[in-house]
Amino acid sequence: MSSTPTGTEREGAPASWEVFLRPRRGLSHQxxxxxxxxxxxxxxxxxxxxxxxxxxxxxxxxxxxDAVHAVSPAERDPYFGNARHKxxxxxxxxxxxxxxxxxxxxxxxxx
Amino acid sequence: MTTxxxxxxxxARTGQDPDLAAHLLRLGDDALVLGxxxxxxxxxxxTIEEDLALSNIALDLVGHARTLYxxxxxxxxxxxxxxxxxxxxxxxxxxxxxxxxxxxxxxxVTVARQLVYTHYAVLYYRALADGPDPDLAGFxxxxxxxxxxxxxxxxxxxxxxxxGTPESARRxxxxxxRVWPYTAELFEEDDLVSRLAAAGTVPGPASVRPSWEREVGxxxxxxxxxVPAPRWQARGGRDGLHLEEFGVLxxxxxxxxxxxxxxxx
Numbered sequence: 001m002s003s004t005p006t007g008t009e010r011e012g013a014p015a016s017w018e019v020f021l022r023p024r025r026g027l028s029h030q031x032x033x034x035x036x037x038x039x040x041x042x043x044x045x046x047x048x049x050x051x052x053x054x055x056x057x058x059x060x061x062x063x064x065x066d067a068v069h070a071v072s073p074a075e076r077d078p079y080f081g082n083a084r085h086k087x088x089x090x091x092x093x094x095x096x097x098x099x100x101x102x103x104x105x106x107x108x109x110x111x
Numbered sequence: 112m113t114t115x116x117x118x119x120x121x122x123a124r125t126g127q128d129p130d131l132a133a134h135l136l137r138l139g140d141d142a143l144v145l146g147x148x149x150x151x152x153x154x155x156x157x158t159i160e161e162d163l164a165l166s167n168i169a170l171d172l173v174g175h176a177r178t179l180y181x182x183x184x185x186x187x188x189x190x191x192x193x194x195x196x197x198x199x200x201x202x203x204x205x206x207x208x209x210x211x212x213x214x215x216x217x218x219x220v221t222v223a224r225q226l227v228y229t230h231y232a233v234l235y236y237r238a239l240a241d242g243p244d245p246d247l248a249g250f251x252x253x254x255x256x257x258x259x260x261x262x263x264x265x266x267x268x269x270x271x272x273x274x275g276t277p278e279s280a281r282r283x284x285x286x287x288x289r290v291w292p293y294t295a296e297l298f299e300e301d302d303l304v305s306r307l308a309a310a311g312t313v314p315g316p317a318s319v320r321p322s323w324e325r326e327v328g329x330x331x332x333x334x335x336x337x338v339p340a341p342r343w344q345a346r347g348g349r350d351g352l353h354l355e356e357f358g359v360l361x362x363x364x365x366x367x368x369x370x371x372x373x374x375x376x
Contacts, residue, residue, distance in 0.1 A: 014158070035160055036158065036160060037160065038271075041267060042267065042271075045164065045263065045264060045267065046160040046163070046164065048260070049160070049163045049164045049167045050160070050163060053167060
């Protein structure tokens with residue numbers, strides 16, 4: 001695990017912030033990119049300049065990049081490999097507990 | 112000099128109002144010239160994010176100038192377009208307040224200039240939004256919202272520099288001292304503005320000065336700095352009398368139009 005997903009930090013450079021924007025017609029915030037800023041206020045201002053100039057969003061978040069913890073690329077297989085080729089593990093393979101008992105026999109597992 | 116009722120009757124008859132046209136031209140020139148000054152920061156700002164912040168502000172200002180120029184062209188009876196006003200006038204025909212053409216100086220001078228202009232513009236545009244002319248009121252409401260974001264940027268930087276290091280505080284105070292003698296002109300009311308204000312066509316700029324002084328006083332004090340008390344005040348911009356550096360600004364602004372007259376792309 002790495003606590004600084006942005007990698008090398010220049011000495012004295014402003015902190016990096018991840019920017020999340022919720023579009024008016026969207027249900028959840030989406031990651032837009034990142035900005036550098038000395039504090040949250042400056043980060044919000046710069047995120048607005050970079051990502052909100054066009055469009056009409058509902059909400060804007062910034063989160064310090066070093067608050068994001070990411071899986072190391074070297075550990076990708078242990079983390080993610082187990083889901084491959086095992087469509088029966090997907091939740092849609094399980095029949096709901098209530099409601100009609102039957103599922104389509106074709107079982108539309110992996111897309 | 113025409114009386115108020117004559118002017119109103121003239122406006123009703125022809126849709127023209129040379130006084131109002133001249134006033135809107137002044138506001139448009141303020142916006143265009145300040146926008147052009149801010150563009151000169153591009154590739155020179157302290158960070159690329161600041162490049163973007165200043166150029167975004169400049170774009171908004173150019174947008175305001177376009178609206179105001181277009182309206183002025185209808186009101187003064189010449190039918191001139193926004194391009195005619197921006198690119199086909201000589202420097203002496205621009206009537207911006209001198210503060211908007213002040214050279215950028217260091218970043219703190221630019222922040223001080225932004226502080227002065229944005230607080231004035233939000234207050235004046237909001238007052239326009241309450242005026243009798245629906246088009247102008249709509250413009251005032253929209254423009255005030257945009258400049259309110261520019262004001263936030265100026266307030267933030269005034270505080271950051273004022274409360275930063277001794278060197279940043281020294282520069283921010285020097286920026287305020289540089290800009291302050293040019294602030295009074297924004298609120299100046301000559302015969303033209305007095306006629307418009309008396310007729311109720313537009314608010315007089317002097318009416319927003321008390322609020323402006325209170326607002327900028329709070330920001331400056333909150334930044335640990337001192338509101339300057341200059342012993343002189345600049346004026347002349349509204350009469351087309353500009354600083355020496357203004358000729359270069361206009362030449363650069365109009366250079367493409369001179370090289371490719373009538374060019375489109």
